[in-house]
Every structure is written in C-alpha cells, then in structure tokens.
Amino acid sequence: MGDNPELRAVMKELGLTRPDLVLMVNRELLALGCPGTLTVRTVATWLSGQSRWPQGRIRTALERALKRTPEQLGFIPPYAAQPHVPPEEPVLRRNFLAASAAVALPPAISRGHAVGHSDVDRLTASLKTLTELDDHRGGNGSLEAAALAGANHALSKVECTTSESVQKRLYSLAADYTATAGFSCIDDRRLDSAEHHLETALRLAGLGNDHVTTLRVFNCLSMVGFQRNTPLAALSAARAAQDARATRRDPFLASLAHARTAIAHSTAHDRQAALRCLGRACDALGRADGRERPAWTTFYGPAELAALSAVVHQLLGDSAQSESASHRALAGIPPQFRRNRASATARLALAQLGQHDIEQAADTATGVYALMGADPLPPRLRSLLGDFHRGLITLAPDSPVTREWTDRVHAQGAHQ
Template sequence: MGGNPELRAVMSDLGLTRAGLARMVNHELVTLGCPGTLTVRTVATWLSGQSRWPQGRIRTALERALKRTPEQLGFVPPRTAQPRSPREEPVLRRNFLAASAAAALPSSAVSRSHSVGHTDVDRLRESLKALTALDDHRGGHGSLEGAALAGADQALGQVDRTISDSVQRRLYSLAADYTATAGFSCIDDRRLDSAERHFEAALRLVGLGNDHVTAMRAFNCLSMVGYQRGSPSATLSAARAAQESRATRRDPLLASLGHARAAIAHSTAGDRQTALRCLGHARDALGRADSRERPAWTDFYGSAELFALSAVVHQHLAESAESESASHRALAGIPAQFRRNRASATARLALAQLGQGEVEQATATATGVYTLMGADPLPPRLRTLLGDFHRGLITLAPGAAATREWTDRIHARGETPWR
C-alpha cells in the first residue's frame, strides 16, 4: 500500500508535525462534541497509506482543521463509504459544493479559504524581490514606499490564518522586511522622518519574527539616516548596533557590511585610525563570506560596493586620491542592474576628482550621472550628492568654462541638484 504524498505536502506547507495535526483534529472533535482521541499513531497510518479513509467524525474534524476535503488530502473513499455514513452526507456535500465554487474564483480568493502555509509566504517574498529590483534600478520614491507598506500589510493580514508557529514567524519576518524596504525608499527620497518611523516599526516586527538579519538591516539603515541628518553620534550608535547584531556573528558578509557602515560613521566623526581599521575588518570578513542563500536586499553588497563605501570614508578623511581610486574600482565591479548604486559611485568619483582640482574631468564625470539615470528623475539623495558637487565646483572654479557648461547643462534639463 503506497503512502499519502498529498497529506504529507499539506502538512509540510503548513509547518505541521504529526503531533501538531493530531492536536488540531482533537480540538475540532471537541468542538463537535466528541472526545478528542486521535493519536499520533493514527496520523502515521494516514501518512504511510495504511489507513486510506478516516472514519466518521474524525474525517469531519480533519476537514475542518485543514479546510480541505479528504480527497484533496489524498484519501480514497471505499465504495461502501457513502451508504454506511448517511448522516455525514450533508457535510460532505457542502464541502464539495464549496470546493467547486472556490475553483471558479481567482487564486487570491481561494487562498482566503485555506490556512496560510509556507507556499503563501514564498509567493509574498517573490513580490518583495521585485520591489528590491525596482529600487536597485530607479531608487526610492513614494510609489515604491506605498507598495512595500501594502506588502507588509498583506503579510500581517495573514498571520491570524496560520496554524503553524514557523509560518507565523516567517510572516512577521516578511512584514519587517517589507517595512524596512519602505524605509530604505524614504532614505533615497530624503524623507528621513518617515524612514525612521518605518525602521522602528520594522524592529518591532523582527522581534515577533525572530529575524536577526532584518534587525541588522534596520540598524544599518538607521545609521544611514543619522548620516543624512548630519548627526555623527546617531550615525555611530546605529552602526554599532548593526555591527554587534547576532546576524553579523553568523554571516561574514553581513559582518563586512556592518564594519563598512561603522567605518563611515567613524570617518564622519574625524576618527581616521578607527575608520581605516573598520575598513580592514570589512575586507577580511568579506573574504570569508560564502554563497549561502540570503534576502534579496543583500544582493547589492560585495567587493565592488565595499570599494564604493571606502570611497565615502576616504572622502570624509580628505583623501581625494584614495577616494578616486576606490570609486574607479567600485565602478569596475558594480553590476549594471544596480543602476542607482552606479550613479552614486559616479557622483562620488566626480567629487574625488574635484577635490584634486581636476575641474574638467570632474564635470564630465558628474554629467555621467544623468546619462546613467536616463529619463528617470534623480532620487533626492543622489540629487543632494550632486548638489555637494555643484557647490564645490562654483567655489573652486566659478569662472571656468567647464563650470559654465555644467551649469548651462543642468539648467537646460530643468534639474536642481542642490537640495
């Protein structure tokens, strides 16, 4: 006699053990006014195929617990089952009619009649990957923030329909990841108060989901918020929290990112020695990173992005030549799909060249930012970076031909990079 792969698949998707399923069915039996006498051994006979058709009220309780008909759970009724159980026929008929009606509805409506399982969480996570790819290409904006918050609401809206602690934790974790994505979009959009609120909400959710990776992400991004606000103490405090999170102890790649963020924090405070030491730790940790599966938001980080962050550190330390070298190495390695990051590294390169008095080369490089971003509007964070370049340019060489050409070009585009 063969096993029951359908029941096994449903249990796996819902994160149910044999004991967990027995408890659920017994709960339904008590609700029906019957003793809860189902044992783990009986569940084992279902999975092995030894028992092909649950009997009487147990079958009804199983249907109610998993919200699926026995046939959907891989059971095969004996030919004599219906005459022997006339009192069960109305229940089975109602379930059959409900299943037939559900088959004609959209898949989202069908999912509402079922308990939420790992497959449902996987589908929601695929949508998050699409938002992350959009952010990588275009940068943060209001529509992306709204879509991310809608995804978080959708994940939280399914928590009450779970019957597994592991699925529930994954939903909380996913909601935290969506919320952090909304926060990161706000950083790019220079709406720092909104970003801070989203990351604080994400940190509350990661506790429910026991998600140390997203916690590290939230602290890493809060350090970015502090940096954008021009607050060295807030930048450093959040960077230390990211650096010391449990996720960085488990994953060298995340440890590397935490060290790099700390390096930026120390450089903004003027602590050159500590900043360079953190960069060294970041390089060492990245050398130990493996190819394990990670959330989509981490895909941007690797050796090229570490060079880009190193360029920021050297810029703060007034080491323009080193910043230029790091920017060139970053642009040689940042993949094309990370267009926003390439544009940011290009702007940093222009600043480094300007810091060395290379006015014509710097303006040509800065113009490349607009070429990279094409017809899409510049994210405000990138526009602020170009504003720093613009102010430095007119301070260093107000009467130079390259300065006039730069100014005429951005005015012709209707751009105002200084913000």
C-alpha cells in the same frame, strides 16, 4: 476548460515569454499600488485555460500591460460577474494604502485559505520585485507605498495559520517589506518617515525572531544619521548593527556592518577607527560564503565595499584614494544596480574635484544623468550632485567648465 489561443497569439505577436509577461504585469500592479505577486505558474494556468478569469487587480494590470480587454485576451467572465461588474476606474482612484490592504491579495491565497510556507514564498517573490525596482530607479513614494502594502498583506495572513514557524516568517516578511519602505524614504530624503518605518520594522523583526532584518534596520538607521549629519546617532546605529546576532553567524553581513561603521567614524573624523573598520570589512568579506541571503543583500560585495570605501576616504579628505576606490567600484557594480552605479559616479566626480581636476570631474558628473536616463534622480543622488555643484562653484566660479556645467544642470532640471 481548454487552451487560450487568444492570449498565446497576443504573446507571440508581442514576442513575450511567460517571464516577460509576469514582469510587465507586476510593474503595472506596482503602479496601481499593489504588490507584484503574479507568477509564471499563474500565467501557465491562463494559457492552459485552467484559470478563465483573472482576479480584479491582476486583470486590470494585465489589461494595462497588453492594451487589450480581458475578453480580447481569451478570458471568459464568470456568469455572476457579468451583469454587475463594478467599474475598475473608481477603484484605481482610491487611496493607495486602503486599496492595497483590502484587495492586493495574490491569486493563490483566498481569505479562507490556511496559509502555509508556499504562500510565504510567493509573497517573498513579490518583495524581490520591489528590491529590483529600487536597485534600478531608486527610492520614491510609489515604491514606499507598495512595500507598506506588502507588509500589511503579510500581517493580515498571520491569523490564517496556527503554525508558529509560518507566523514568524510572516512577521519577518512584514519587517523586510517595512524596512524596504524605510530605505526608499532614505533615498527620497524623507528621513522622518524613514525612521518611523524602521522603528516599526525593528518591532516586527523581533516578533519574527529575524536577526538579519534587525541588522538591516540598524544599518539603515545609521544611514539616516549620516544623512542628518548626526555622527553620534550614525555611529550608535552602526555599532548596533555590528552587535546583531546575524554578524556572528555570517561574515558577509559582518562586513557590511563594519563598512557602515567605518563611514560613521569618518563622519566624526576619527581616521584610525574608520580605517580599522574598513580593514575588518575587507577581512570579513574575504571569509564570506555563497549561502542564500535575502534579496536586499544582493547589492553588496567587493564592488560595493569599494564604493563605501570611497565615501570613507572622501570624508577623511583623501581624494586620491577616494578616486581609486570609486574606479574599483564602477568596474565591478553590475549594470542592474543602476542607482548604485550613478551614486559611485557622483562620488568619483567629487574625488576628482577634490584634486582640482575640474574638467574631468564635470565630465564624470555628467555621466550620472546618462546613467539614470529619463527617470527622475532620487533626492539622495540629487544631494550628491548638489555637493558637487557647490564645490565646483567654490573652486572655479568663473571657469567656462563651471558655466557649462551649470547650464547643463538647469537643462536637466527642466526635464526631470
């Protein structure tokens, strides 16, 4: 056992810190259909020589990330593996879910290992990586598959412990992973798949006695109802989120539930109820403290509440108030929540269009493409821009602004 100067040299050459390398490898793991489970601690064992040969999927992801073979990175294959190492490439072509469920195991957990709280913590860190990717790019099939693989992996560990508390945490984590898959499908506008995942997540949350994830699931089901334009379904799910035990324990979560209920009421054109729920959301958020919460909640705060308020006012026909709320949202949504910033920008464009300010509206809507860069627009975001496009054509069909916007949409579509 000894130092690994080759890996140190490559990292120095590329200007990589240990966290940088962890992020790169975890991204490649997600691209391969595996949860991103690499940690800084594991990288430290590589650099110290304590770990001489990374496990299969991580080894493949490391090779892809650094464009070098494991041997070029200073790793030494074990004797038993050298003569008959099966090629990785056929494995990469396997069905994603089968491969993930079978082999996407973090380095610290072997099949004979008694799972404890520290193991659950490592699996939770992988979920945080998925959440960050969703915040940046939006939902897609790859993210959904990676989340389901994480859920399957957590469930596969339930039988590896006799601790009731660890088992409940594993069920809770599987529920959170599955809800993440459901939310990804909402963003991807695959609503039947979303409902299926969310129903599974609700069952797992019950097994884990997880009231926060229960609230999350009902919040997402309300979003499904909104996307389907079924106000009663959206309202029923939103009310279930309001009634979840987590809202009685945490004003922050209560605020989110009230805001979602406000959108459901506005979909049904119940102005008084919608505005009343918005007021409750603001009051509850003002009472929230800084306690630790799951990674999926990090998107929410005063700026996101303003973004949801913009939706409510738009649905109620209050374009000026919707514009004002959208500006507040964009002033506060952090840059890492790129998808949410793009969504708030699209809502701002719709609010400006509702006031017949077509030049400003078209200029604002163009900013959505600038925010998302070369990444494909999530279908939910594309749907918002579709609403804007149809509204612009209806309002000013012969305007040069409309023709220019239409040409821009066609040009962007050719590059998506």
